[in-house]
Amino acid sequence: MAERVQVEEKVLSENDKLAAQIRKDLGARKILALNLVSSPGSGKTSLLEKTLSLLKDEFRIGLIAGDVQTENDAIRLERAGGKIVRPVVTGGACHLDARMVGDALQKIDLNSIDILFIENVGNLVCPSGFDLGEDMKVVLISTTEGDDKPLKYPAMFRKSSALMINKIDLLGLSDFDIDKAEKNARQINGSLHIMRLSCRTGENINLWCDWLRNQIFSKK
Amino acid sequence: MAERVQVEEKVLSENDKLAAQIRKDLGARKILALNLVSSPGSGKTSLLEKTLSLLKDEFRIGLIAGDVQTENDAIRLERAGGKIVRPVVTGGACHLDARMVGDALQKIDLNSIDILFIENVGNLVCPSGFDLGEDMKVVLISTTEGDDKPLKYPAMFRKSSALMINKIDLLGLSDFDIDKAEKNARQINGSLHIMRLSCRTGENINLWCDWLRNQIFSKK
Numbered sequence: 001m002a003e004r005v006q007v008e009e010k011v012l013s014e015n016d017k018l019a020a021q022i023r024k025d026l027g028a029r030k031i032l033a034l035n036l037v038s039s040p041g042s043g044k045t046s047l048l049e050k051t052l053s054l055l056k057d058e059f060r061i062g063l064i065a066g067d068v069q070t071e072n073d074a075i076r077l078e079r080a081g082g083k084i085v086r087p088v089v090t091g092g093a094c095h096l097d098a099r100m101v102g103d104a105l106q107k108i109d110l111n112s113i114d115i116l117f118i119e120n121v122g123n124l125v126c127p128s129g130f131d132l133g134e135d136m137k138v139v140l141i142s143t144t145e146g147d148d149k150p151l152k153y154p155a156m157f158r159k160s161s162a163l164m165i166n167k168i169d170l171l172g173l174s175d176f177d178i179d180k181a182e183k184n185a186r187q188i189n190g191s192l193h194i195m196r197l198s199c200r201t202g203e204n205i206n207l208w209c210d211w212l213r214n215q216i217f218s219k220k
Numbered sequence: 221m222a223e224r225v226q227v228e229e230k231v232l233s234e235n236d237k238l239a240a241q242i243r244k245d246l247g248a249r250k251i252l253a254l255n256l257v258s259s260p261g262s263g264k265t266s267l268l269e270k271t272l273s274l275l276k277d278e279f280r281i282g283l284i285a286g287d288v289q290t291e292n293d294a295i296r297l298e299r300a301g302g303k304i305v306r307p308v309v310t311g312g313a314c315h316l317d318a319r320m321v322g323d324a325l326q327k328i329d330l331n332s333i334d335i336l337f338i339e340n341v342g343n344l345v346c347p348s349g350f351d352l353g354e355d356m357k358v359v360l361i362s363t364t365e366g367d368d369k370p371l372k373y374p375a376m377f378r379k380s381s382a383l384m385i386n387k388i389d390l391l392g393l394s395d396f397d398i399d400k401a402e403k404n405a406r407q408i409n410g411s412l413h414i415m416r417l418s419c420r421t422g423e424n425i426n427l428w429c430d431w432l433r434n435q436i437f438s439k440k
């Protein structure tokens with residue numbers, strides 16, 4: 001196994017070099033880049049749909065939609081008003097890597113966007129290990145999952161800057177304890193900025209929009 | 221990258237050898253072994269809790285509970301009446317492999333069980349690539365995820381024998397179309413045995429119990 005570890009370290013280091021270059025290119029143009037990570041079904045695409053509907057006239061939004069198969073998410077985002085949407089089909093791979101993001105960025109005029117959302121593959125484990133050149137990771141969980149997810153998948157919560165707890169419209173219909181979920185998340189990462197919202201009903205979506213505006217302006 | 225592929229193939233082949241040995245050992249004792257796979261939060265542990273409460277006096281149930289960190293699931297299963305529960309903490313790895321299962325089985329007297337449930341790490345991508353020596357994979361999705369999951373994560377649905385659509389008590393509260401989900405799943409794997417149920421309310425849990433009884437008896 002030692003050989004395998006060495007090879008993986010080499011691959012990771014190549015990824016880190018590419019990610020650093022992406023970060024430099026985006027930084028030079030003051031583009032805020034967010035890497036959205038979560039389990040399948042927590043609501044990454046729904047969050048981006050809502051974001052497009054609310055902010056597409058305020059900011060120029062670029063989107064990279066990663067998926068194992070299909071371009072379903074990219075199609076949804078275009079329908080929601082996304083003008084610059086690049087699908088990345090990983091063909092089985094369980095996460096995006098910096099090479100995939102770099103290739104997708106070749107097809108985006110970086111002078112035409114203020115913010116770049118990278119929707120990662122739905123997977124709460126593997127994407128935590130791959131820097132994509134983003135400013136920060138945003139992790140989503142939903143109230144229909146377990147409130148112990150931060151403890152069970154700590155790497156993702158440790159590496160994220162913000163946590164969205166989605167589907168608050170379904171609170172009370174399961175055993176999910178939202179205060180406990182927050183407490184568990186803070187136990188893993190005390191500096192997480194946590195927002196509770198519903199992408200379906202739009203409740204508290206203004207918290208997310210305000211946070212985004214702040215992040216965009218602090219890049220300028 | 222060629223070197224990496226070769227090394228991974230070697231690792232996989234070692235995994236397959238170990239899995240074949242596990243399958244032989246379990247088969248010799250006519251133990252039904254099921255590998256439960258899903259996203260985090262689809263309800264693998266809830267399904268096993270319900271299964272224990274209903275079938276623990278009828279069958280001798282062994283459980284291996286895989287998790288990235290924590291032994292939370294194993295603790296829940298013991299509370300639900302599980303007498304033979306072995307936690308496997310992968311320490312960051314995104315799936316169980318045959319070596320982990322083989323090690324856990326060393327601590328189980330195989331003459332004392334009729335059925336072995338292996339609860340895999342919550343991940344809809346990576347566990348599809350690792351044979352654990354099971355008779356079949358059972359994949360769970362829930363009605364709070366997207367109904368296009370089978371199309372987006374096809375490998376897992378292709379390699380599974382049964383699909384549980386969980387959380388039917390929450391149908392109608394999201395845009396999830398259960399008929400579409402079934403249709404999407406059958407498009408990927410026409411021979412999937414599909415069951416719709418709610419582990420929370422217990423609705424249709426008898427379908428699962430009956431299916432399990434059939435599988436156990438057909439092994440004898």
